[in-house]
Every structure is written in structure tokens, then in C-alpha cells.
Amino acid sequence: MTSASSTLPSFAELGLPEKLVSALERRGISTPFPIQAACLPDTLAGRDVLGRGQTGSGKTLAFGLPLLARLAGRSAAPKRPAALILVPTRELAAQVQDALAALGRSVGLHAKTVVGGMSMTKQIQALRRGVDLLVATPGRLTDLIERGACSLEDVQITVLDEADHMCDLGFMPAVSALLDQIPSNGQRMLFSATLDGDVDKLVRRYLHDPVTHSVSPAAAPVETMDHHLFVVDRAQKHDVIAEVAGREGRTIMFVRTKHGVDALTKRLARVGVRAGALHGGKTQSARTRTLADFREGKVAVLIATDVAARGIHVDDVTLVVHVDPAADHKDYLHRAGRTARAGERGTVATLVAHNEVRNAERMMRRAGVRALRSRVTVGDDTLIRITGAQAPSGIPVEVEPEPRPQRRGHRPGAGRDRRPGGQRGERYGERREGGRARFGERHEGRPGEGHDGTPRQRPEGRSGGPRHDDRPNRRPEGRRPRRETAQ
Numbered sequence: 001m002t003s004a005s006s007t008l009p010s011f012a013e014l015g016l017p018e019k020l021v022s023a024l025e026r027r028g029i030s031t032p033f034p035i036q037a038a039c040l041p042d043t044l045a046g047r048d049v050l051g052r053g054q055t056g057s058g059k060t061l062a063f064g065l066p067l068l069a070r071l072a073g074r075s076a077a078p079k080r081p082a083a084l085i086l087v088p089t090r091e092l093a094a095q096v097q098d099a100l101a102a103l104g105r106s107v108g109l110h111a112k113t114v115v116g117g118m119s120m121t122k123q124i125q126a127l128r129r130g131v132d133l134l135v136a137t138p139g140r141l142t143d144l145i146e147r148g149a150c151s152l153e154d155v156q157i158t159v160l161d162e163a164d165h166m167c168d169l170g171f172m173p174a175v176s177a178l179l180d181q182i183p184s185n186g187q188r189m190l191f192s193a194t195l196d197g198d199v200d201k202l203v204r205r206y207l208h209d210p211v212t213h214s215v216s217p218a219a220a221p222v223e224t225m226d227h228h229l230f231v232v233d234r235a236q237k238h239d240v241i242a243e244v245a246g247r248e249g250r251t252i253m254f255v256r257t258k259h260g261v262d263a264l265t266k267r268l269a270r271v272g273v274r275a276g277a278l279h280g281g282k283t284q285s286a287r288t289r290t291l292a293d294f295r296e297g298k299v300a301v302l303i304a305t306d307v308a309a310r311g312i313h314v315d316d317v318t319l320v321v322h323v324d325p326a327a328d329h330k331d332y333l334h335r336a337g338r339t340a341r342a343g344e345r346g347t348v349a350t351l352v353a354h355n356e357v358r359n360a361e362r363m364m365r366r367a368g369v370r371a372l373r374s375r376v377t378v379g380d381d382t383l384i385r386i387t388g389a390q391a392p393s394g395i396p397v398e399v400e401p402e403p404r405p406q407r408r409g410h411r412p413g414a415g416r417d418r419r420p421g422g423q424r425g426e427r428y429g430e431r432r433e434g435g436r437a438r439f440g441e442r443h444e445g446r447p448g449e450g451h452d453g454t455p456r457q458r459p460e461g462r463s464g465g466p467r468h469d470d471r472p473n474r475r476p477e478g479r480r481p482r483r484e485t486a487q
């Protein structure tokens with residue numbers, strides 16, 4: 001990262017154990033980023049910390065390194081993890097685990113992920129063998145605790161990544177119920193690029209004398225990120241999107257609803273652009289495969305709902321497109337933050353119709369970013385110059401059909417919610433359509449948790465209108481969009 005200047009102390013000077021310093025160097029990480037240098041003295045000393053750093057600024061290691069350093073050499077008792085990292089989505093859990101598991105092994109620590117949509121039996125077995133660091137989404141962890149497979153009574157270090165999101169309406173009850181089970185004398189760390197909202201409530205209730213580390217002002221734009229507002233005639237929007245998607249280079253396009261993601265993915269396939277579709281209505285295996293294909297470069301375009309907006313890091317994403325506007329300025333920043341990470345350059349484009357310009361500009365002002373506004377059409381020079389847009393081949397590509405998921409409900413103990421009175425089904429997160437559970441869409445979650453561990457707001461059918469998938473039900477600033485009934 002460009003801002004990680006040589007004047008910053010080294011990891012060793014900051015007090016990180018030699019084994020961790022070497023393990024970092026083996027991964028090509030030798031100089032701390034500013035948020036890491038700022039937090040490490042306090043976090044290593046065991047203090048509670050609130051950490052805010054821009055998207056892509058290295059917060060995962062800012063909380064992960066002190067956690068591993070302070071636990072090094074200890075061994076957790078069966079079912080009793082010593083540290084817990086709570087995250088909002090399954091994909092983010094996997095990513096945090098990837099970032100920390102190998103580093104943890106270098107100091108004798110074993111990390112494990114527990115998230116919905118994966119075998120609960122395997123998670124129970126792993127916990128029985130002993131897990132030092134647990135990375136979890138709140139719903140699945142709550143389930144495991146209720147089954148007696150896990151206890152938080154030995155947790156000494158707790159991290160909430162994307163802490164402001166974890167305080168959103170849908171997550172708060174589950175998160176605070178979990179925090180209530182953790183001994184109050186342990187260390188707590190809250191991190192996000194946007195620490196506001198109800199974070200204060202968590203701070204007052206669960207943190208002791210916390211230090212705040214914020215390496216840039218709340219609304220400071222990422223310097224290496226360019227923002228553009230493209231005003232497009234509605235009639236041309238599909239074609240403009242197809243040209244942008246036809247560019248070379250890794251692109252993420254954000255769409256508000258699951259249906260919208262699937263529809264755009266199919267439309268692009270018809271004109272010759274192979275894109276991966278990621279949203280909370282897909283099976284976990286499909287979600288994992290799609291993200292892996294994107295990471296490995298098998299597809300250059302990812303079409304996603306906001307399930308991919310928080311925390312997800314994929315190298316070399318050079319363009320983020322808001323096909324549908326973000327729900328608010330915070331979501332704008334998190335979506336945008338999938339590009340221009342760790343000092344790289346990146347471009348963010350928002351496509352709007354004429355009547356959407358004012359709201360979009362207001363949102364950007366609140367996000368603290370300045371966007372260049374241009375009117376664009378198909379084949380437009382500005383569009384080509386800024387995004388590298390090019391006409392797709394027009395030769396349809398096949399969209400791989402998603403394999404039908406195995407019905408797991410009949411296997412005893414296979415992650416079913418066995419509550420008295422047969423209270424599974426829609427109350428416990430099972431997706432229903434027209435009153436019937438859709439085959440294969442069974443969800444092993446908790447009340448209030450969606451397929452990806454993200455919260456639900458209201459049971460389907462009672463919301464009085466369509467709503468966002470993957471996110472709590474919030475109205476975009478200044479507009480009342482049509483939202484898909486979710487999950």
C-alpha cells in the first residue's frame with residue numbers, strides 16, 4: 001500500500017512474535033499498513049479497540065495478528081474456543097479463515113469456520129477436537145451452542161468484523177446474545193470501514209475503556225479510487241451494461257435483488273459475456289464455486305447482490321459498477337471498496353437514469369466522494385476511455401445449470417433445526433414460495449438469518465411489499481425502489 005511508508009515501525013518492532021513475522025514474510029507481507037501499525041501496540045497489550053480504516057486497508061490483519069500473538073501456544077479445550085471472530089457472511093468467514101489459518105498454524109493455533117450452508121456434523125466434530133480460533137456467522141454459531149456443541153465460556157478475545165453491519169437491525173439480537181455468553185473480562189475488538197450506527201450501543205455494553213484507532217477521517221475517500229456517474233437513457237441501459245461487462249479486466253457489478261442478478265447474468269450470456277452470479281438464494285456450493293471461478297479468472301465478471309459488498313477481497317478488481325444504486329452511502333462505500341484495495345487503483349461507476357441523478361449525487365456527497373458525471377450512450381468514447389467498454393461478441397455463451405442440491409433433511413443430525421413442535425420451516429429461515437418450501441432451498445439457519453448468515457427482517461409475505469435480499473430492509477436514500485421478496 002502506498003501509504004505504508006518506511007517510517008512505520010516494523011512488525012517485529014511493534015512486538016509481534018518472531019514466528020508470526022516470518023510467517024507473514026513467507027506470504028510477502030513485510031511492512032505493516034497504517035491501521036495495523038496504529039492498532040498493534042494497544043491490541044497486543046490486550047486493550048479493547050475500535051478500529052476504522054478504509055476498505056482494503058488491511059483490517060483483517062489489524063485484528064488477526066494481535067489475536068494470534070496473544071493466543072500463541074495455548075490449546076483450547078474441546079468445544080471451548082479461545083477466540084471468536086464474528087462476521088456477517090459465509091464468504092467473508094472463509095476469507096478471514098484463509099487469511100489467518102496458516103499464520104495461526106505457525107504459532108500452534110488451530111482455526112475453524114462455522115457458517116450456515118455447510119455440514120454441521122463436520123463442524124461439531126471439529127469443535128469436539130478443539131478449535132482455538134473460531135470464525136463464525138452468528139446464526140450457525142447460535143445453533144451449535146444450543147446443541148451443546150460449543151461453549152463461549154473460555155473465549156478470551158472477541159472480534160466483530162464489519163461491526164456496524166453486525167449491529168444492523170437483523171443481526172443485533174443474535175450478536176448480543178452471543179456476546180452475553182462470553183466472559184466480560186476478555187478483549188474485544190470492533191472493526192469496519194464505517195463505524196457508526198448502533199456500534200455505540202455495543203461499545204457501551206461490551207467494551208471496557210476502548211481505544212479508537214481511525215487512520216483517516218470518517219468520510220475520506222480512498223485516494224486511488226475514481227468515481228463516475230454515468231447517465232444513461234433507460235432504453236440503452238442494457239446495451240451499455242453489456243459493453244461495460246465486455247471489457248477486459250475483473251469487474252464486479254452490483255444489483256439489488258437476486259432475481260436481478262440472475263436476469264442480468266442470463267442477458268449477458270446471450271450476448272457473449274460469461275459472468276458469475278452470486279447471491280443469497282444460491283446453494284452454498286454454487287456460491288463458493290462462483291467466487292472461486294472469479295478469483296481464479298475463469299470468469300472476469302461477477303454479478304452480485306450486496307452479499308459481496310462487505311469485506312470480500314479479490315485481487316485486481318479494476319471496476320465496480322453499481323447497476324442498481326446502493327441502498328445508502330455506507331453501502332455505496334462498501335460496494336465500491338471491492339476495487340482500489342491495498343493501494344491499487346480502481347474505478348467505480350454508477351449507472352443512473354436522468355431522474356435518478358439527484359439522489360445518486362446526494363448519496364455520493366454523504367459518502368464523501370466526488371464523482372464525475374457524464375452522459376453516455378452505447379459505443380460512447382467516454383465510456384470506452386473510463387471503463388474499457390467494448391462490444392461483446394454477440395455469440396451466446398452457455399450458463400452452467402446449477403446442480404440440484406442434495407436433499408439433506410432426512411439425515412438425522414444433518415443440520416436440521418429440531419425444535420419442539422416441529423417449528424422448522426418458514427419460521428426458521430426455510431425459503432417458501434406460495435406457502436410451499438422450495439426443494440433444495442432449505443436453510444439451516446436461525447430465526448432472522450438468511451442463507452448467507454445475513455439477517456432477515458420480517459417473514460416473507462408480511463412485509464407488505466418486496467424487499468432487498470441479503471440485507472436488512474432499508475430504504476435507499478431518497479427513493480423507494482421495487483425490491484424483490486427475499487430468501
Ligand SMILES: Nc1ncnc2c1ncn2[C@@H]1O[C@H](COP(=O)(O)OP(=O)(O)OP(=O)(O)O)[C@@H](O)[C@H]1O
Pocket residue numbers: 001028029030031032033036053054055056057058059060061192193310311312313337341342
Ligand atoms: N501489511 C500488509 N502488506 C501487504 N499487504 C497487506 C498488508 N495487510 C493487508 N494486506 C493485503 O491487503 C488486502 C486487503 O486487506 P483486508 O481484506 O484486510 O482489508 P479490509 O481493511 O478488511 O477491507 P474491507 O473494509 O473491505 O473489509 C488483502 O489482500 C491483504 O492480504
Ligand SMILES: [Mg+2]
Pocket residue numbers: 059060161311
Ligand atoms: Mg475486512
